[in-house]
Structure formats: structure tokens, C-alpha cells
Amino acid sequence: MKDVTAADLLTALARTVLDSHEWNNALRELCDYCGASKALISRRSVKDAQIIIPTQVRDQWQSPLIYGFSKQDVESFATQFGAVDPWNQIEAQNFPYTPYAMQRFLPIKQLRETAFWQWLEPQGIVDCIVAKIDQDESGWTALNLHLDADQARDVDGVLQRLASVLADVSAMWTAGRDVFIARSGFRPVPSIVDYMSDPCIVLNVQNVVSDVNPAASELSAAGTVVAKPKSKLQLPKTWQRYLPSKLHDVANLDGGVGMENWQPFVARDVRLEHLSGEEDGYRIVFIVRKQAAALEVPDWNHADLNEREKLLVRHLAQGGQVKDGAALFGISVRANADIWKSARLKLGGLKKQDLVLRNRDFIKDEER
The missing domain is CATH 3.30.450.80 (Transcription factor LuxR-like, autoinducer-binding domain)
Structure with missing residues (x-):
């Protein structure tokens, strides 16, 4: 010494x-x-x-x-x-x-x-x-x-x-x-949520609300959810099945006005771990209206899709990115984009986020 x-x-x-x-x-x-x-x-x-x-x-x-x-x-x-x-x-x-x-x-x-x-x-x-x-x-x-x-x-x-x-x-x-x-390079989420038409809520890693857009404020005022800045987010208990485990604790409301017409999903989850293990970051939760009719089979089993289209659609339904298909199939980015374009047309023009929502129940069933 x-x-x-x-x-x-x-x-x-x-x-x-x-x-x-x-x-x-x-x-x-x-x-x-x-x-x-x-x-x-x-x-x-x-x-x-x-x-x-x-x-x-x-x-x-x-x-x-x-x-x-x-x-x-x-x-x-x-x-x-x-x-x-x-x-x-x-x-x-x-x-x-x-x-x-x-x-x-x-x-x-x-x-x-x-x-x-x-x-x-x-x-x-x-x-x-x-x-x-x-x-x-x-x-x-x-x-x-x-x-x-x-x-x-x-x-x-x-x-x-x-x-x-x-x-x-x-x-x-x-x-x-x-x-x-x-x-x-971590930056807090920019204030873009105000431009979202669907209800949108930004949380910190403790699931405390840091920002809400007008649509989410209206949903909170209606009693469907409780989303108040600087307070813990509260969602209907029946929505827990749609949420990752790190958000299960916020699904604690016994009821929610019109909750059966809505469905949540996490659009972005940014996490940063400090040397000590301390975490920082944010999560964006979208709440969208449910589809009128439920699917009988997952989109990736659609009869008109070929094998590559099925694999790409399944990857996207699990939260993957379109660009991942190029590496998945060992093809060019342009060729992969053509596969996605063809699959979208066969599925009625669905967007990537629609795939995540429409197939969430099938994904959950597979994970059990």
C-alpha cells in the first residue's frame, strides 16, 4: 500500500x-x-x-x-x-x-x-x-x-x-x-409522437409515462387506459397477453372502457446498460383498433405464398425487419424487396406492423 x-x-x-x-x-x-x-x-x-x-x-x-x-x-x-x-x-x-x-x-x-x-x-x-x-x-x-x-x-x-x-x-x-x-449515441425519443394518428405512449425503463400524444390522452380520458406523464402506465389486465414480460406489471386494470376494441404493441424498445448495470432507455407503446375478424391461420401459411415469401412473412410477424431477408436468403437487397412486394400483394397490401398485430396470438401460442 x-x-x-x-x-x-x-x-x-x-x-x-x-x-x-x-x-x-x-x-x-x-x-x-x-x-x-x-x-x-x-x-x-x-x-x-x-x-x-x-x-x-x-x-x-x-x-x-x-x-x-x-x-x-x-x-x-x-x-x-x-x-x-x-x-x-x-x-x-x-x-x-x-x-x-x-x-x-x-x-x-x-x-x-x-x-x-x-x-x-x-x-x-x-x-x-x-x-x-x-x-x-x-x-x-x-x-x-x-x-x-x-x-x-x-x-x-x-x-x-x-x-x-x-x-x-x-x-x-x-x-x-x-x-x-x-x-x-443514445438519445431520448424525439417528440414525434404528437404526429402519430394512433394512440402512442412513451415510457422509460421503469414503465413510467414520459410522453403521450393527443389520441392516447383521449383514450386515457375515456377510461380505457391510465396514461399520465410521470406516473406508471396502467393497461387492462386482459391486454397482458399482447405485451412482453417486461411490461406485464402495467397490465393491472380490472376493466377499461371499450378495451375490447383496442390492442397494444411495443413498437420500439431502446435499452442502454451502463458499466455498473444501471439501465436507461425508452419504450414506445402503440394502441390500435382491433381487426374486425380474426385470422384462422397465420399469414405465413397463406396458400398463395411461396416458400421464401412464407419465411419472410413469418420473420416480419415475429418483429423482424424487411432488410433481414437479404441475409436470410443470401440474395441482394433489391431481390429481397421484390419478395416482400409480392408477399404484400398476396396478403392484401398489408404493412409490416399489420403483420405483427394480426399474427400476435399465433406467435404467443408457439411460445407457450
């Missing part, structure tokens, strides 16, 4: 803003400055403070946001010992408005009697400090510093040193997240 000044630490933190991979070095500097052995930044759920494990960590068992732990340590925690972690229960019951050490609630002597000690003992860890560096309506971001026996005896000093730099850690974390979003 080397001597690290506040200036050294601030320099290391500043480098994370433009390069998130610098967090590993910054966490090392933070441990040296505060007097800790290992460190971890993780996204936590609102309800129970459970650690949200990002895709990269599940794939590789490592991340720039994890310092001092081996791949084996991370994997064994995620697959085995995380379920018996008493510190997580403490965090769930005691939100870290200010940083605190776990030994305040669970003495080290009692910690040794838990199943979690099997994970801690080989690493020489006896205590952990938790601090909040970010928080929003979907969850919060935690910073954990892990201490060995000698460091734990100076826990008050570690807490004091961490408190002196925590504002800088939080500021650099927020700035880096903003840069990450800007570089990803």
Missing part, C-alpha cells in the same frame, strides 16, 4: 470521466488513500439493495468497477455466497445516507459464525464500509470498501478519510456517466 495524497486521488478520479476503465486504478488509489484492501462499485435495487450484476461481469467475472477481487472471488459470490451475504441485509435495512461500517450492526465475532465467512476468510476480509454515490427513482449506486483485520481496527479513520473525498467520487461518477451516454 502506497502513500496517496488527496491530489493523487482527485487526478485518478478525473481520468475516469473520459475513460470508464480508469475506475480500476481510481479504486486502487481510493483504497490506498482511505486504508482499505478492496473496493467495489455496484448498482442496487430500490426494494432490497440487491446487487445488480452487469452483463460484462456475468460474462467475464471482472470489471473496472471491481478492485482487489479475483475472478474466482467474483464468480463464487455471484453464484453461491451472495445469497447468504448478511451485509446486504444490513444495507437493505439501513440506507447509507452517510457512510457506515458493517461491524456497527454485525460485530466481527458474529460475522465469523455466518456462512458468508467461508467467502471472506480466504481473502482476509473482516469488515466492509458502504457509501452512496448516486441515486434515482430506479435504484442507487453503492461504493463498498473492504477491510482486513488491521484496517478494521482503524475503521473510524477509514470512514473519516472516505467522507472527505466522497463528494469528489460522486461528482466524477455522475460526470462519467453523462459522457458514457453521450458517446453511446
Whole structure:
């Protein structure tokens, strides 16, 4: 462990803003400055403070946001010992408005009697400090510093040193997240929904309404749905079958005026995962009038379609793109466009979105 000044630490933190991979070095500097052995930044759920494990960590068992732990340590925690972690229960019951050490609630002597000690003992860890560096309506971001026996005896000093730099850690974390979003090319959905003739609702990843068009407002005023900005979307329970699983919780209305005449579908679902596992994005939900008559067979089984047309129609009904057919058949884009043109004429001039709606029940039946 080397001597690290506040200036050294601030320099290391500043480098994370433009390069998130610098967090590993910054966490090392933070441990040296505060007097800790290992460190971890993780996204936590609102309800129970459970650690949200990002895709990269599940794939590789490592991340720039994890310092001092081996791949084996991370994997064994995620697959085995995380379920018996008493510190997580403490965090769930005691939100870290200010940083605190776990030994305040669970003495080290009692910690040794838990199943979690099997994970801690080989690493020489006896205590952990938790601090909040970010928080929003979907969850919060935690910073954990892990201490060995000698460091734990100076826990008050570690807490004091961490408190002196925590504002800088939080500021650099927020700035880096903003840069990450800007570089990803992600942009919130533009205000184009007002130009849609069908009812259209824009949601964030928590299924909270961020925008509605006039047609959707009228449907909400009529009592078919509840779509109010900054509130959770509510749809009739009978519509759940038309929705992906991530939207099942919004289908909670026992009734809805005229609900039998309408049907929802998700037109766009844009998701962005931050290094910590935090999600951002949006979803667009269209609500359209139902077709007067239901299909007896799926469109891709239409008697007039040839084999390539059937395959393309089935792909589109499952939410695929017309251009995918070129790769699917190993043909040119122009030849694929001709296949789609022919199939459309045989199906009465249907648009791609009509295929999704008309065949949704058949797709659902196949998935069961």
C-alpha cells in the first residue's frame, strides 16, 4: 500500500470521466488513500439493495468497477455466497445516507459464525464500509470498501478519510456517466409522437409515462387506459397477453372502457446498460383498433405464398425487419424487396406492423 495524497486521488478520479476503465486504478488509489484492501462499485435495487450484476461481469467475472477481487472471488459470490451475504441485509435495512461500517450492526465475532465467512476468510476480509454515490427513482449506486483485520481496527479513520473525498467520487461518477451516454449515441425519443394518428405512449425503463400524444390522452380520458406523464402506465389486465414480460406489471386494470376494441404493441424498445448495470432507455407503446375478424391461420401459411415469401412473412410477424431477408436468403437487397412486394400483394397490401398485430396470438401460442 502506497502513500496517496488527496491530489493523487482527485487526478485518478478525473481520468475516469473520459475513460470508464480508469475506475480500476481510481479504486486502487481510493483504497490506498482511505486504508482499505478492496473496493467495489455496484448498482442496487430500490426494494432490497440487491446487487445488480452487469452483463460484462456475468460474462467475464471482472470489471473496472471491481478492485482487489479475483475472478474466482467474483464468480463464487455471484453464484453461491451472495445469497447468504448478511451485509446486504444490513444495507437493505439501513440506507447509507452517510457512510457506515458493517461491524456497527454485525460485530466481527458474529460475522465469523455466518456462512458468508467461508467467502471472506480466504481473502482476509473482516469488515466492509458502504457509501452512496448516486441515486434515482430506479435504484442507487453503492461504493463498498473492504477491510482486513488491521484496517478494521482503524475503521473510524477509514470512514473519516472516505467522507472527505466522497463528494469528489460522486461528482466524477455522475460526470462519467453523462459522457458514457453521450458517446453511446443514445438519445431520448424525439417528440414525434404528437404526429402519430394512433394512440402512442412513451415510457422509460421503469414503465413510467414520459410522453403521450393527443389520441392516447383521449383514450386515457375515456377510461380505457391510465396514461399520465410521470406516473406508471396502467393497461387492462386482459391486454397482458399482447405485451412482453417486461411490461406485464402495467397490465393491472380490472376493466377499461371499450378495451375490447383496442390492442397494444411495443413498437420500439431502446435499452442502454451502463458499466455498473444501471439501465436507461425508452419504450414506445402503440394502441390500435382491433381487426374486425380474426385470422384462422397465420399469414405465413397463406396458400398463395411461396416458400421464401412464407419465411419472410413469418420473420416480419415475429418483429423482424424487411432488410433481414437479404441475409436470410443470401440474395441482394433489391431481390429481397421484390419478395416482400409480392408477399404484400398476396396478403392484401398489408404493412409490416399489420403483420405483427394480426399474427400476435399465433406467435404467443408457439411460445407457450
